[in-house]
Amino acid sequence: MSGVGALVSAALMAAVPPAPPSAVPAPPGAIRRPGPAGSLLIVEDDHSVPLVHVIVASRSGSAADPRHREGLTNLAAEWARHGAGGRTRAALDEAFDALGGTLEVHTEQDVTRLEGEVLARNLDAYLALVADILIRPAFAPAEFARTRLEVEAQIDEGRNDDRQLCERFFMRNVYGEHPYGHPVDGLKASLDAATASEAAAHFRHHFGGKNLIFAFSGDVEPEALARTLEHTFRGLSAAPAPPPNALELRPPVSLTGWRIQLVDKPERQQTQLMFGHPTLRAADPDYVALQVAVAAFGGRAMSATLMDEVRRKRGLAYGAYLVLQERRGSGATLGWVFSGTEKTVPTLKLVLKLYVALMEKGLAPADVAFFQRFLAGSHGADMDVPEQRLAARVSAEIAGLPGDFVDTFAARVAAVTPAEVNDAIKRHIHARDLAITMVATAPEMKKLLVEAKIQESAIDVVPYDSY
Amino acid sequence: MTNAGQTAAISVLALLGCAAASARRGSTTSAGGGSAGGAPPAAPVEVARAPLGALTVSKWRLANGLEVVLLPDPRATSVSYMTWFRVGSRNEDAKAGETGLAHLFEHLMFTQTKSSEANAFDSKMDAVGGSNNAMTYYDFTAYVDDIPPTEMRLATTLEADRMVNLDLRKKQVETERDVVAEERLASVEDSVDGILDELMYGQAFKTHPYRWPVIGSMKDIKAMTQERAVAFYRKYYAPNNAVLVIAGRLDEAATLAVVAEAYGAIPPSKSLPLDGAKPERAPGSEVRTVISRPVPADRLVIGFPAPALGAPDRAAYEVLNELLAGGPSSRLNRALVVERQWASSVHGDIAPTRDPGLYAIWVQMTKGHSAEEAERLVVETAADLAAHPVAAAELGKAAARMEAQFWQQLGSSHGRAETLGAFEIAAGDFRALLARGGEYARVSASDVQKAAADYLGTGARSVVIARPGAETKPAGPVARQKP
Numbered sequence: 001m002s003g004v005g006a007l008v009s010a011a012l013m014a015a016v017p018p019a020p021p022s023a024v025p026a027p028p029g030a031i032r033r034p035g036p037a038g039s040l041l042i043v044e045d046d047h048s049v050p051l052v053h054v055i056v057a058s059r060s061g062s063a064a065d066p067r068h069r070e071g072l073t074n075l076a077a078e079w080a081r082h083g084a085g086g087r088t089r090a091a092l093d094e095a096f097d098a099l100g101g102t103l104e105v106h107t108e109q110d111v112t113r114l115e116g117e118v119l120a121r122n123l124d125a126y127l128a129l130v131a132d133i134l135i136r137p138a139f140a141p142a143e144f145a146r147t148r149l150e151v152e153a154q155i156d157e158g159r160n161d162d163r164q165l166c167e168r169f170f171m172r173n174v175y176g177e178h179p180y181g182h183p184v185d186g187l188k189a190s191l192d193a194a195t196a197s198e199a200a201a202h203f204r205h206h207f208g209g210k211n212l213i214f215a216f217s218g219d220v221e222p223e224a225l226a227r228t229l230e231h232t233f234r235g236l237s238a239a240p241a242p243p244p245n246a247l248e249l250r251p252p253v254s255l256t257g258w259r260i261q262l263v264d265k266p267e268r269q270q271t272q273l274m275f276g277h278p279t280l281r282a283a284d285p286d287y288v289a290l291q292v293a294v295a296a297f298g299g300r301a302m303s304a305t306l307m308d309e310v311r312r313k314r315g316l317a318y319g320a321y322l323v324l325q326e327r328r329g330s331g332a333t334l335g336w337v338f339s340g341t342e343k344t345v346p347t348l349k350l351v352l353k354l355y356v357a358l359m360e361k362g363l364a365p366a367d368v369a370f371f372q373r374f375l376a377g378s379h380g381a382d383m384d385v386p387e388q389r390l391a392a393r394v395s396a397e398i399a400g401l402p403g404d405f406v407d408t409f410a411a412r413v414a415a416v417t418p419a420e421v422n423d424a425i426k427r428h429i430h431a432r433d434l435a436i437t438m439v440a441t442a443p444e445m446k447k448l449l450v451e452a453k454i455q456e457s458a459i460d461v462v463p464y465d466s467y
Numbered sequence: 468m469t470n471a472g473q474t475a476a477i478s479v480l481a482l483l484g485c486a487a488a489s490a491r492r493g494s495t496t497s498a499g500g501g502s503a504g505g506a507p508p509a510a511p512v513e514v515a516r517a518p519l520g521a522l523t524v525s526k527w528r529l530a531n532g533l534e535v536v537l538l539p540d541p542r543a544t545s546v547s548y549m550t551w552f553r554v555g556s557r558n559e560d561a562k563a564g565e566t567g568l569a570h571l572f573e574h575l576m577f578t579q580t581k582s583s584e585a586n587a588f589d590s591k592m593d594a595v596g597g598s599n600n601a602m603t604y605y606d607f608t609a610y611v612d613d614i615p616p617t618e619m620r621l622a623t624t625l626e627a628d629r630m631v632n633l634d635l636r637k638k639q640v641e642t643e644r645d646v647v648a649e650e651r652l653a654s655v656e657d658s659v660d661g662i663l664d665e666l667m668y669g670q671a672f673k674t675h676p677y678r679w680p681v682i683g684s685m686k687d688i689k690a691m692t693q694e695r696a697v698a699f700y701r702k703y704y705a706p707n708n709a710v711l712v713i714a715g716r717l718d719e720a721a722t723l724a725v726v727a728e729a730y731g732a733i734p735p736s737k738s739l740p741l742d743g744a745k746p747e748r749a750p751g752s753e754v755r756t757v758i759s760r761p762v763p764a765d766r767l768v769i770g771f772p773a774p775a776l777g778a779p780d781r782a783a784y785e786v787l788n789e790l791l792a793g794g795p796s797s798r799l800n801r802a803l804v805v806e807r808q809w810a811s812s813v814h815g816d817i818a819p820t821r822d823p824g825l826y827a828i829w830v831q832m833t834k835g836h837s838a839e840e841a842e843r844l845v846v847e848t849a850a851d852l853a854a855h856p857v858a859a860a861e862l863g864k865a866a867a868r869m870e871a872q873f874w875q876q877l878g879s880s881h882g883r884a885e886t887l888g889a890f891e892i893a894a895g896d897f898r899a900l901l902a903r904g905g906e907y908a909r910v911s912a913s914d915v916q917k918a919a920a921d922y923l924g925t926g927a928r929s930v931v932i933a934r935p936g937a938e939t940k941p942a943g944p945v946a947r948q949k950p
């Protein structure tokens with residue numbers, strides 16, 4: 001055994017049978033077919049509980065925000081949700097609640113989802129409300145101002161949560177001016193600059209049928225549902241889908257060295273620390289192989305390198321993880337660890353040393369086989385719920401992955417070879433060129449970093465409420 | 468597929484308002500050997516059976532007192548295997564400096580047993596793609612294994628082994644103390660909601676063990692010893708103090724057979740301590756604390772007295788919460804967030820406790836508005852609900868949302884096992900859960916009015932406010948302690 005694999009105990013490895021994985025049931029399949037107005041329809045029926053989970057996803061997310069209008073996509077969708085079809089916001093809220101229904105806006109870089117669920121017996125009435133939002137939004141000017149204030153207040157509220165705060169700054173640190181770099185909910189200045197007419201036009205441009213995915217799971221009959229959708233959404237625009245933001249598909253500017261950002265928040269006793277770098281697109285042929293590597297290094301298994309070394313052996317932190325973002329453009333590796341102030345520097349040194357070792361030495365074949373089995377086996381639990389499968393199917397579709405990706409994920413993982421995993425590591429892990437963001441109390445943390453021989457001029461200190 | 472942006476599965480306990488529950492981690496693993504031996508154990512005895520939608524739940528009892536709840540679903544792709552022990556922070560001796568022991572011990576259950584090496588539980592589970600975790604609450608400690616359906620025997624073997632054969636080492640106790648200290652820093656010291664929650668409970672309860680935090684004080688965590696942990700284990704971990712809840716792709720008869728094989732020979736404890744906690748309706752009066760923290764605007768929590776999870780008026784109380792702080796059209800959401808824009812969010816949680824607990828209303832104020840403005844509005848709105856019957860349409864709306872939430876929590880194998888287990892522990896019978904689904908629609912306007920008057924209209928409330936500013940230590944009964 002060599003490389004990072006040596007960090008995993010020999011006893012653990014002795015218990016590992018070789019890949020392929022044990023017989024894990026494949027998730028129930030879904031129907032994919034054309035939906036209303038040129039959209040894609042995905043349906044998985046499951047009648048175990050009388051609920052239907054609903055996602056209407058626009059293939060445009062925050063990366064589609066115009067420059068200096070960061071947050072516009074999210075703001076426009078929230079505004080549309082606040083009154084439609086002749087109903088005021090209050091009346092629309094009443095109508096959803098009365099059906100036992102929910103509908104919320106979720107915006108990410110690549111996608112904006114209107115997502116919720118409803119008692120199955122009320123699905124048709126629920127869909128009529130959703131159609132009103134997509135086709136007949138009220139776009140009342142007074143509600144625009146109100147919605148904007150709400151979004152700004154929610155951004156403020158998000159600063160209470162240090163992890164959320166860290167991620168907000170980290171994305172800018174890792175992506176810079178790339179469209180993935182700004183917060184999905186925008187900045188106060190960009191939101192204040194947005195006008196109601198811009199928001200309405202933006203919504204209509206990005207929520208036409210050809211840019212949408214309608215996805216349903218639960219207590220539905222697929223054929224009847226398809227007919228209902230055609231009828232209910234007959235006024236939906238079938239205009240051509242907007243092209244993706246040209247900048248979105250351009251690789252971000254490569255990082256050089258370690259870019260350290262210290263987000264200064266008063267009176268912290270613990271540091272939230274994120275590290276990572278832009279890497280491959282989900283549609284890259286190396287994507288699954290890199291997922292195996294990331295699972296071995298920082299996945300949720302207790303045997304993964306980060307958890308074993310940081311938590312189990314040293315008690316430096318409660319958790320230490322690395323994930324690979326599934327994105328249409330260049331996703332990022334995102335490492336996350338949180339340690340008490342006095343433990344931050346040793347923890348940072350350790351995780352960076354381990355990440356460099358992963359890049360330079362790769363994984364031993366036994367490690368690859370172990371985590372192939374882990375990924376394939378845990379896929380059953382990850383996909384146990386119809387709504388989990390639905391979310392994964394929509395996410396894969398948005399990211400440009402094959403239509404059968406969710407259903408064949410375990411087989412794809414099992415098919416990867418150790419050489420492919422190590423090649424993927426060599427090509428896509430850049431442990432010496434990293435964005436590192438820490439939320440901590442700056443004077444105290446900066447002193448510790450300088451004592452650890454990090455040049456003071458290399459540490460960018462920013463107030464926690466500045467972005 | 469690991470995707471940072473992917474929506475996490477909704478925790479049923481979170482839906483139930485289990486804000487104080489403390490989990491070992493995001494998800495994990497460990498190993499062991501079988502503990503059974505000797506003559507074949509007696510067959511489990513069926514003690515209950517009831518339908519849940521198109522599925523069936525059954526409950527069984529082994530001769531040693533271990534209870535087993537099974538919920539098979541042929542469409543599931545995994546099995547959720549949960550072991551619930553009837554021991555939580557309520558069983559700790561606070562005067563002896565043992566707050567947090569139940570939770571710290573939960574961490575230690577992943578070390579080694581007499582027949583397995585260190586971390587074997589984790590490695591054996593990881594090797595098959597199992598995800599495991601654990602959670603400690605006031606009333607219980609539960610161990611969770613989400614496993615491929617083919618690995619039932621592995622789960623029963625590992626869980627039965629650590630139920631009685633744990634072999635604690637001093638070094639591991641010390642390492643886990645550090646880990647739990649870090650967990651507390653993240654969830655309390657550096658979390659405004661964590662400290663508000665701790666203060667709310669601490670000042671509300673005067674005698675009941677709900678007054679100290681599940682995770683324990685930092686002082687007690689750091690002082691925990693191997694000897695105390697071993698004594699706690701011997702006192703509370705036994706088959707007759709546990710219930711297995713297993714949901715997912717399983718065969719009832721085959722599952723019972725492997726459970727009986729693994730656990731059947733474990734002797735019951737003959738010295739389980741009696742639970743001496745006397746239920747307390749809390750708070751008994753208005754109590755309040757104001758602290759300063761780096762928050763953008765005032766953050767407020769108000770704790771009202773709440774009935775236990777199994778109480779007869781619990782369904783009415785949950786409907787009351789829905790009317791006040793449930794969906795977008797709930798009264799407080801509309802008044803505080805939408806119409807006045809005094810707040811950016813409001814929500815309510817009713818603790819799923821075995822004894823009477825707290826109903827917490829959380830409000831995040833917007834800049835320029837004080838927590839006291841929101842508190843006045845909450846009290847006035849509650850008083851209105853106590854004084855006037857709710858219109859049929861508004862009541863029907865709340866009932867529809869409650870029905871949807873009821874089914875939502877039962878959508879996954881994990882959610883089913885978690886909800887059934889919570890009711891077994893806190894209400895004494897999983898059938899209380901199945902009945903609850905139908906109770907919401909039968910709640911009347913007068914039931915809601917009575918619940919509002921009985922619980923919200925007495926003036927008793929535990930209020931904690933965090934204001935923007937330099938950090939201050941509370942003068943109340945639960946002081947922050949530096950690690």
